[in-house]
Amino acid sequence: MLYGEMDDENENREMLEELNNKSNLRKKAIICGVIVLCCVVVMTISIIVSVRMKNNNSNEPKQVSSVTQDKKDQKKKKSATYEGEHMQIAEHDMNQIQLKFVPKENPNAQQQITDIYYSDEKVAYLTFDDGPSKNITPRVLDILKQENVPATFFVLGSRVELNPDLLRRTYEEGHYIANHGYSHEYSKIYTSKDTVFEEYVKTEQAIRVALGNPNYNTHLFRFPGGSSGGRYDSVKAEAKGLLRDYGINFTNWNCLTGDAEGRTNTDSLMECLIQTMEGDGAIIVLMHDASDKSYTADALPSVISYLREQGYSFKNFYEIFK
C-alpha cells in the first residue's frame, strides 16, 4: 500500500513537474513570439519611415520648381492686368533687391525738364536711345566710365529683355534709365494713345525685372521720333495727355549729333553737335546706342572733350528725380 501510495505520490509529482515544464515552455514560447513580433513591427515602421523620407527628399526640387513656376505664372497674370481701359503698372511678388538709387517722383518734373532748354547754365545731358545693344552699349559705358560722365539711357523694353545684364550694368554705373517704349515700330506704338501707354508699361515691367526691383519707376518717357510732328502727331498729342494723367513725364532734345540721320563719322557727327548747340545754355544731346551705331561710340570721346572745352559739366535725369 505504502509503495502504492508512494508510487502515486511520485507519479503526481512527476505529472506536476511535467505540467510546470510544459507551462514554462509555453510562457517562453509566448515571450519569444512577442519579442519577434515587436522586432518585426519596429523594423517595418523604420523601413516605411526611411522610404517616405527618401521620397520627400526626391520631391523637394520638384516642389520648389513648381512653386517658382506658380510665382512666374502669377507674375504673368499680374503684369497683364488691366484697370479700366488701361494697363495697370502691376506690383510684382519678386524678391525685392535693394537698389542704390531709385528715381523719385517729382510733381514739378515736367516744368523743370522744359526749363532745361531755357537755362543759361552750361550743363550737358547726354542721352542714348534705342539700346541696350550687345556691341555698342558696353563701348559707350566704358567711355563714360573712363571720362566719369553720367548719362541717361532711353531704353527699349524689347532690347532690355534681350540684354538684362547690360541694363543692370548701365544702372550700376550710375546712369539714369528712362523709357523709350517697347517696339520702336511707329505703326505699332502710335496706333492709339493706349498703345503708347501700353508700350510704356511693358517697358517699365522689363526694366523692373532686369533690375530685380518691383518699385523701380523711370518717371520719364521719350517718344520714338519725338513727342510731336509727323503723321502720328495727333496720337502723340493724345498720348501726352494720357501720360501726364499718370504722372509720367517726357523729354525731347535740343541738340544732336545726327547719328540717326545718315552721319556716319566723327567729323560729321561733331559738325552736327556744334551746329545744334544753339548758344551757351543747357543742352539735352540726342545720341543712340543701337547695334548699328559704332560711329556714335567712335565719336563719343570727341563729343565729351569738346563739351568740356566749352565749359560744360555733365548731369543726368537724377538731377530732376532726386
Ligand SMILES: [Zn+2]
Ligand atoms: Zn529711338
